[in-house]
Amino acid sequence: MNIQFKKGVLEICVLSVLAHKDCYGYELVYEISKQIDISEGTIYPLLRRLKDEGFVTTYLQESVEGPPRKYYRLTDSGRKEEHELKEEWMRFTTAVNSLLVGNDAAE
Amino acid sequence: MLQNEQEYIRILRDRLEGTLPAEDLEDLLSDYREHFRLGKADGRSEDELFRSLGSPDDVAREIRATHLVKKAEHSCSCRNIFHAVFATLGLGLFNLVFVLVPFLLLIAMLLLVFAIGVVFIIVGPWSSGITTWPGSFTSWGSATSNGIFVSSPGR
Numbered sequence: 501m502n503i504q505f506k507k508g509v510l511e512i513c514v515l516s517v518l519a520h521k522d523c524y525g526y527e528l529v530y531e532i533s534k535q536i537d538i539s540e541g542t543i544y545p546l547l548r549r550l551k552d553e554g555f556v557t558t559y560l561q562e563s564v565e566g567p568p569r570k571y572y573r574l575t576d577s578g579r580k581e582e583h584e585l586k587e588e589w590m591r592f593t594t595a596v597n598s599l600l601v602g603n604d605a606a607e
Numbered sequence: 608m609l610q611n612e613q614e615y616i617r618i619l620r621d622r623l624e625g626t627l628p629a630e631d632l633e634d635l636l637s638d639y640r641e642h643f644r645l646g647k648a649d650g651r652s653e654d655e656l657f658r659s660l661g662s663p664d665d666v667a668r669e670i671r672a673t674h675l676v677k678k679a680e681h682s683c684s685c686r687n688i689f690h691a692v693f694a695t696l697g698l699g700l701f702n703l704v705f706v707l708v709p710f711l712l713l714i715a716m717l718l719l720v721f722a723i724g725v726v727f728i729i730v731g732p733w734s735s736g737i738t739t740w741p742g743s744f745t746s747w748g749s750a751t752s753n754g755i756f757v758s759s760p761g762r
Binding site for chain 1: 635637638639641642644645646648649659660661662663665666669670673677
């Protein structure tokens with residue numbers, strides 16, 4: 501799949517996974533790469549950017565095995581952003597899909 | 608060749624040292640260390656984790672670009688903007704078109720406006736001097752001393 505495509509949707513994917521539950525980085529990477537083939541390393545720069553923009557916050561939480569893990573949690577503005585991006589994505593993909601289907605029918 | 612965690616961290620540190628503030632850099636590196644730690648606990652090898660993380664050079668480029676863009680937004684000096692533009696360009700051909708072209712157009716427009724300004728400064732006083740010169744003649748008319756054109760010859 502086109503790499504620029506994936507970069508663009510990665511942000512929605514991260515926000516969307518976090519909307520369901522708080523995650524630590526590795527868990528987030530795992531959840532997403534289960535579905536999409538990504539360069540896993542690009543999630544961390546993205547998370548930093550989302551944190552800078554105030555969409556996520558981090559906290560450390562002890563774990564049974566090993567040192568504490570850094571968890572990411574959506575902020576209120578992150579929740580709003582997730583909602584808006586999702587709406588936009590749905591509208592966009594519906595429009596593109598109908599174009600693609602239309603072109604197929606015309607061929 | 609098998610790649611390992613140390614190598615990944617080394618490359619990131621090498622590329623980002625001096626760009627990111629030391630504290631941010633350590634924070635970032637600790638994210639990748641945690642990733643390797645949990646991945647190994649998950650039964651994956653360092654080499655496998657390295658590969659699925661993707662090139663550390665790409666990650667470093669992306670972080671550099673984001674950081675420099677942020678810096679340029681905060682203090683809009685020319686140097687910062689050039690840094691940010693060129694760091695972003697490094698991200699790929701796609702960006703080459705979407706960042707470089709508008710940027711060059713903007714520069715070209717600024718230069719054009721500047722050049723037009725210079726032309727007006729140089730030519731302006733001289734040409735207005737000619738058209739209002741008392742008694743100066745052209746084939747289609749003459750300018751009177753108060754700057755009003757009258758047709759010639761005849762009247």
